Amino acid sequence: MTDKRAILAANQAFYVAFSTGDFAKLAGLWADDDNISCIHPGWPVIVGRAAVIGSWRDILQSPGRPQITCHEPYAIVTGDSGHVVCIELVEAAPLAASNHFRLVDGGWRLVHHQSSPIAPSMIQAAGNEEQGTPGRVH
Amino acid sequence: MTDKRAILAANQAFYVAFSTGDFAKLAGLWADDDNISCIHPGWPVIVGRAAVIGSWRDILQSPGRPQITCHEPYAIVTGDSGHVVCIELVEAAPLAASNHFRLVDGGWRLVHHQSSPIAPSMIQAAGNEEQGTPGRVH
Numbered sequence: 001m002t003d004k005r006a007i008l009a010a011n012q013a014f015y016v017a018f019s020t021g022d023f024a025k026l027a028g029l030w031a032d033d034d035n036i037s038c039i040h041p042g043w044p045v046i047v048g049r050a051a052v053i054g055s056w057r058d059i060l061q062s063p064g065r066p067q068i069t070c071h072e073p074y075a076i077v078t079g080d081s082g083h084v085v086c087i088e089l090v091e092a093a094p095l096a097a098s099n100h101f102r103l104v105d106g107g108w109r110l111v112h113h114q115s116s117p118i119a120p121s122m123i124q125a126a127g128n129e130e131q132g133t134p135g136r137v138h
Numbered sequence: 139m140t141d142k143r144a145i146l147a148a149n150q151a152f153y154v155a156f157s158t159g160d161f162a163k164l165a166g167l168w169a170d171d172d173n174i175s176c177i178h179p180g181w182p183v184i185v186g187r188a189a190v191i192g193s194w195r196d197i198l199q200s201p202g203r204p205q206i207t208c209h210e211p212y213a214i215v216t217g218d219s220g221h222v223v224c225i226e227l228v229e230a231a232p233l234a235a236s237n238h239f240r241l242v243d244g245g246w247r248l249v250h251h252q253s254s255p256i257a258p259s260m261i262q263a264a265g266n267e268e269q270g271t272p273g274r275v276h
Contacts, residue, residue: 035214037223039234042257045223047212074185076173076249078240081219083250085175085183096177098252100238102216111214112221114236116254119180 003077010108011084011099015070023060027053031102031109039114041095066090070097082108094118141215148246149222149237153208161198165191169240169247177252179233204228208235220246232256 001009010029017026030036034048038055046052059065073086080103088095100112139147148167155164168174172186176193184190197203211224218241226233238250 035216037212037214037221037236039223039236039252039254041254043234043260044232044256045212045225045234045236047214047223074175074183076175076185078173078249079218081217081240083175083238085177085185085250087183094182096181096183096252098175098177098183098250100221100250102219111216112223112236112238114177114234114252114254116177116179116252118182122181 003082004075007075007077007082007084007101007108008073010101010110011070011073011075011086014099014110014113015068018060018068021060021065023057026056026060029110031104031111035111037112039112039116041090041115041117079103083112088115094123141220142213145213145215145220145222145239145246146211148239148248149211149213149224150208152237152248152251153206156194156198156206159198159203161195164194164198167248169242169249173249175250177250177254179228179253179255217241221250226253232261 014026014029017029030049030053032049036049036052038046038052040055046055069089071087071089073084075084076082081101083098083100085098088097095115096118097115099110101108102111152164152167155167168187168191170187174187174190176184176190178193184193207227209225209227211222213222214220219239221236221238223236226235233253234256235251235253237248239246240249
């Protein structure tokens with residue numbers, strides 16, 4: 001498996017773990033140290049394993065947990081690090097997201113996740129330019 | 139200079155280049171290939187050097203370019219990659235941001251920037267917890 005395919009598989013596993021509510025699987029996808037961080041939509045920066053993993057536990061346990069699907073993932077890999085940019089559809093709202101990975105003992109582990117709402121005006125502008133997607137500009 | 143100090147210096151240079159409107163300096167801080175991406179606040183994902191650098195040129199040339207200052211930068215470095223999380227104050231509004239770097243020929247070069255608005259409710263919550271800052275949870 002190429003690095004790009006492997007990092008895309010890790011990225012997909014992240015969204016599957018979220019959608020199935022599999023906390024243990026989701027926690028295991030992150031690097032097992034404090035060199036990790038996360039910025040949920042609208043949240044401040046979270047740093048360190050306890051805070052980051054704890055935030056995902058809280059979100060997974062929330063009765064109002066939304067459905068999130070990943071679309072158009074695009075992988076950038078260089079050596080032992082890489083990231084995937086993608087569009088998250090949270091219910092019907094598109095968010096621009098990035099998931100950053102580090103190669104640890106042969107497996108790609110998350111070190112940073114960040115998801116940002118896309119402004120309605122930007123979605124409209126992308127549509128007017130007929131780019132086929134509201135979430136990507138090349 | 140340690141890796142953390144070096145990556146924090148590169149991060150600071152990025153905000154100085156923006157605040158002074160120095161496009162050449164800002165463009166030179168990014169990796170010189172298409173393995174770069176950016177998610178401006180409210181924007182969709184941007185991928186590739188032409189699109190990313192072009193977006194910064196447009197922003198710097200905009201008459202309404204805001205003042206952005208970087209606060210509480212925190213560096214995470216592992217080998218040849220690392221990232222800095224920080225709070226951006228855009229005018230008075232706090233954003234949660236991350237700047238991701240790769241070591242290229244001995245220098246830290248940007249490979250991804252992402253800045254996300256912090257919801258007013260989260261700022262209020264952080265204030266109530268007396269964490270001293272609206273932008274960081276450890």
